[in-house]
Amino acid sequence: MADPRGFLTTPRRDWPRRPVEERVRDWNEIHVPGALLPLVAPQAGRCMDCGVPFCHEACPLGNLIPEWNDLVSREDWRAAAERLHATNNFPEFTGRLCPAPCEAGCVLAINQPAVTIKNVECAVADRAWAEGFVPPVPPERLSGRTVAVVGSGPAGLAAAQQLTRAGHTVAVYERDDRIGGLMRYGIPEFKMEKRHVDRRVEQMRAEGTRFRTSTTVGRDVDAAELRARHDALVIATGATAWRELPVPGRELAGIHQAMEYLPLANRVCAGDLESSPLSAAGRHVVIVGGGDTGADCLGTAVREGAASVTQLDIHARPGAERDDDAEPWPTYPRLYRLSVAHEEARDLRTAPAADADARLFSASTLRFTGDADGRVRSLHLVEVDADRRPVAGTGRTLPADLVLLALGFSGPDRADGLIDRLGLALEPRGTIARDAGFATNVPGVFAAGDAARGQSLIVWAIAEGRAVAAAVDRHLTGGTARLPAPIGPYDRPMTA
Structure with missing residues (x-):
């Protein structure tokens, strides 16, 4: 001390x-x-x-x-x-x-x-x-075993680096044109500049990890063939199947998923686009969803010059202090927190109708209405109680010509055919099923990160990547434990 x-x-x-x-x-x-x-x-x-x-x-x-x-x-x-x-x-x-x-x-x-x-x-x-305290750490010798990692988010990258350093030959497959997963195209530049990702990728290349970008496993590369070419396969594709909002008017133009909107702003920052085709500039923006992704949309819309931005959160406004009965120390409490984006919205008064900063709490979307051209113009909402039942007499209408849905993710996207081609079993909630050793029902195929755990935090993704690397290494070396495994597949955050 x-x-x-x-x-x-x-x-x-x-x-x-x-x-x-x-x-x-x-x-x-x-x-x-x-x-x-x-x-x-x-x-x-x-x-x-x-x-x-x-x-x-x-x-x-x-x-x-x-x-x-x-x-x-x-x-x-x-x-x-x-x-x-x-x-x-x-x-x-x-x-x-x-x-x-x-x-x-x-x-x-x-x-x-x-x-x-x-x-x-x-x-x-x-x-x-x-x-210069983090030089590349290439393995002293190669094992002669090969591993394919599908997905280059934090779980996939952590697994790949651990396995490469253990001496296995690792190839990472990423469907986007750059490595990083949601860190690259989901996290706004103002929260983390992408040079940090680039620097780690170069370190991993120097250690021997190979990267294959713009390659969708299941479409550009046959998943079963990829499994046959390698001694092990790690699925770390994330939970990218976004949740929908099935209310009247959802079909109107101008209503988009957050992950359709955020990557375009990142591509502008990367120099790929001069401006985003979904830019919030001059628009009245409403974000449906009170989580971190919604806050990322908020900060992005403010920087793009939105006329107004309001964020809807179906939950009641949390308190400023921990509820020691419901969420005792040392659990992670739900508190009223002011993110960087909310601080900006509060100071700039981007949402005159909001309760605090840019948020309307206990707010549920009823429907959207549009103009004669089929473009969204208004969002109709109602206040709800703790059981999410509408409160009579609380209906209101917000101007909205750009609506962003940030309602979370239900599991891995199945559109590319990866899951079905390999014949992977799924949990009832849509995530990839696995045993206590991170192994799926298909021999030699392992699953890690949000694809198997469900939507979670970056720190859990990295822990999953390290743990699945230990499981794969044991599989390849005949049961010898050489790599650390910080968590098991069924571990969860502390709760009361």
């Missing part, structure tokens, strides 16, 4: 964000460049090095948080980077994108603001790259 009184004498300070008026005029990351590093050592010193560190339990990767907090407080960056990478392949991703369940499980969070674990993680990862 570097500073026995740090948690008593040092207040929590987060990485400062750039002013709203400045950051909404570009697509760069929202934090003040260079402002994190001076904060990190004293913030890491707030860690109490608990005898039973619940931050470990809250993090599916089992990150060694007290250890690297202590090293950072002493400014031993190389050692901190080694401890951080011992459990996490991509800490610069989680340091930017993870909602930090570790902080909810911080013992200090019982009665004080938690340690800024996510900020410390990001600082260590960035410092490691700047100082």
